[in-house]
Amino acid sequence: MIRKECLVTGKNSLEHLYTFKKFPVFIGCTDTPRSRDLRADMIFDICRDTGFIQLRKLLDPDLVYSSYHSEAVGGIWAQHHDQFCEFVQRFSPKKIIEIGGSNGYIAQKLTDLIPKSRVTMVEPNPAFDGNKKVKVIKAFFDANFKLKGDFDTMIHSHVWEHLYDPVVALSHMRDFLPVGAKLIFSIPNLRLWLKNKFPNTLNFEHTLYLTEEIADFLLSRHQFRILKKSYFQEHSIFYTAQKVNKTHHLARLPNRYLENKKEYLEFVSYYQDMVKKFNKKITAFPDPVYLFGAHIFSQMFVELGLKEKYIKAILDDSQTKLGKRLYGSSLKVSAPQVISGQKKVAVILRAGAYTESIRSRLLAINPRVTIL
Numbered sequence: 001m002i003r004k005e006c007l008v009t010g011k012n013s014l015e016h017l018y019t020f021k022k023f024p025v026f027i028g029c030t031d032t033p034r035s036r037d038l039r040a041d042m043i044f045d046i047c048r049d050t051g052f053i054q055l056r057k058l059l060d061p062d063l064v065y066s067s068y069h070s071e072a073v074g075g076i077w078a079q080h081h082d083q084f085c086e087f088v089q090r091f092s093p094k095k096i097i098e099i100g101g102s103n104g105y106i107a108q109k110l111t112d113l114i115p116k117s118r119v120t121m122v123e124p125n126p127a128f129d130g131n132k133k134v135k136v137i138k139a140f141f142d143a144n145f146k147l148k149g150d151f152d153t154m155i156h157s158h159v160w161e162h163l164y165d166p167v168v169a170l171s172h173m174r175d176f177l178p179v180g181a182k183l184i185f186s187i188p189n190l191r192l193w194l195k196n197k198f199p200n201t202l203n204f205e206h207t208l209y210l211t212e213e214i215a216d217f218l219l220s221r222h223q224f225r226i227l228k229k230s231y232f233q234e235h236s237i238f239y240t241a242q243k244v245n246k247t248h249h250l251a252r253l254p255n256r257y258l259e260n261k262k263e264y265l266e267f268v269s270y271y272q273d274m275v276k277k278f279n280k281k282i283t284a285f286p287d288p289v290y291l292f293g294a295h296i297f298s299q300m301f302v303e304l305g306l307k308e309k310y311i312k313a314i315l316d317d318s319q320t321k322l323g324k325r326l327y328g329s330s331l332k333v334s335a336p337q338v339i340s341g342q343k344k345v346a347v348i349l350r351a352g353a354y355t356e357s358i359r360s361r362l363l364a365i366n367p368r369v370t371i372l
Contacts, residue, residue: 001058006047007167008214008253014045017053017261018268023303024328025063027205027296029321037328038063042204044264051256053202053209053264058164061140064204065124075357080186080232084157085109087230087238088184093117093153097176099141100159104128110155120149143172151177157186158236161210170222174243183224183241187215192234194260197267198352199300209260212237216251223247235353275304278348281372282310287344289372290314292358293351294321294333301348302329313338315347315362339366346370 006013022039030037043056085106094117098107101121111117111133120135121128122145130136139145154177163169173183191211193201202209215237219226224241231237278301282289291298291306294316302308313334314326321333339345339362349371351358362369 001164003045003054003056003058006050006052007054007165007208008050008052008217009047011047011049013047013049014054014056015048017044017046017264019043020303023204024299025059025204026066026327027064027203027299028066028327029294029324029333030327031324034325034330039328040204044202046257046261046264048257049255050253051258051260052214053260055202055204055207058207059204061124061164075361076233076235076354080236081105081109081157083230083232084186084236084238085113087228087240088153088155089113090228091153091182091184091240093155093182093184095149095151096120096153096155097122097147097149097151099154099156099173100162101136102127104130104134104136106155106157107134120147120151122147141169141172143168145172151181153182153184155184158188160185160187160215161190161206161208164207166208166210166214166218170218170224174222174224177243179243179245181243182227183243184239186232186236186238189231189234189237193352194263194267196234196352197270199271199350200296200352201267202264203296205296211256213251213253213256215239217253220247220249220251233353271300271304274350275301275306278372279305279307279310282307282346282348285310285346285370287346288312288339288342289346289348290334290339291331292316292336292347292349292362294318294324294326297351298326298331299328301350302326302331306348311348315339336362336365339369342366343368344370346372348372 020042023042025038025040045056046053096119098121101123107119107121122137122141124140126136219241225244226241228240291311292315294314314331315336316333324333
C-alpha cells in the first residue's frame with residue numbers, strides 16, 4: 001500500500017521528509033540466518049497543511065508483525081499498565097473488548113480490579129491463552145472483523161498509532177460501539193517523544209505522528225466526546241471518550257508543518273552525529289562494549305553505521321529474546337546480568353522514555369559500568 005494523500009485531511013498535500021534506505025522490516029529478534037532478513041525503504045512524508053507525518057509505503061502486516069516481540073517489559077511499562085487499569089476502573093466497565101492486548105496483562109489486571117467485568121481480547125499474536133474472565137480471539141481488528149456482543153467499553157493501549165489508517169480504524173471503532181459506550185485508550189505522547197529525540201517515535205510500526213492534537217481532532221470528527229484525559233509521565237496520554245449522536249465542539253487543528261519538519265530533521269541529524277561519536281568511543285575502548293535494547297533503538301544505530309564488530313552483544317530484559325539475533329544485524333541478545341562482576345565494561349544506552357530506569361538497573365548490576 002502507498003499513501004498518496006494526508007490521512008487526516010484526505011488531500012494531496014504531502015511533501016517528502018526523509019528516507020531510511022533499506023531498513024529492516026521487523027522490529028524484534030529471530031532465530032533465522034541474517035541472509036533471510038528483509039529490508040525496505042522507510043519513507044516519511046509530511047503534510048504541508050497540518051504538519052502530520054506519515055509513512056509512505058506500508059508493508060504487509062504479516063511481515064511487520066511476523067511474531068510477538070515483547071517490547072512492553074520493565075518498570076515503566078508495569079507502572080503504565082497499572083495506572084492505565086486504574087484509569088479504566090474509574091468508569092466501572094463490565095463488558096469490555098480490548099484491541100491488542102499482547103500478553104494479557106491489562107485484561108487480567110482489569111478483571112481483578114473489577115470483579116464482575118469480562119474482557120474479550122482481539123490480538124493477532126497473543127502471548128496469552130485466556131481464562132474464565134478473558135476470552136482471546138486471534139485476529140486483527142479491522143474492517144473485516146465481526147463479533148456479536150453488547151460491549152459497554154472498548155479499550156486499547158499503544159495500538160492506535162500502529163493501525164495503518166487511523167481514520168478508518170476510528171470509524172470502525174465508532175460503528176462497533178453503541179451510543180453511550182466508552183472508548184478508553186492510551187497512546188504514546190509522540191510530540192514529547194520527538195522533541196526528546198526518542199528513536200522509537202516513528203518506524204514501520206508507528207507509521208503516523210499521532211499527537212494529542214491529532215487524536216483530539218479525529219475523536220471530535222467521529223462523534224466521540226472526550227470525558228477525561230490523564231498524562232503518564234512524558235510517556236503516554238490516557239483518554240476516555242464517549243460515543244455521542246453529535247459532537248457540538250469540533251477540535252481545532254493548527255498547522256505544525258514548519259515546526260514538525262524542523263524537529264524531525266534535527267532528530268535524524270542528532271542520531272547521525274551520535275553514531276559517529278559512539279564509533280570513536282567504542283574503537284578506543286579496550287574492554288567489552290554492549291548495546292542495550294533488542295528493538296528499534298539498536299536497529300536505528302546499526303542502520304546509521306554503528307560498527308557492529310566492536311559490540312559484544314545486545315542486552316535486553318525480555319526472556320523471549322535471549323540467545324536470538326536482532327533482526328537486521330549480526331548481534332545476539334544477552335541478559336543484562338552478563339555485565340555483573342566485569343571490572344571494565346561499557347553499555348551504549350539510548351532507550352527513549354525508558355533510559356533512566358534502565359540506567360539505574362545497569363548500575364545496580366555493576367556499579368563500575370560505563371554508560372555511553
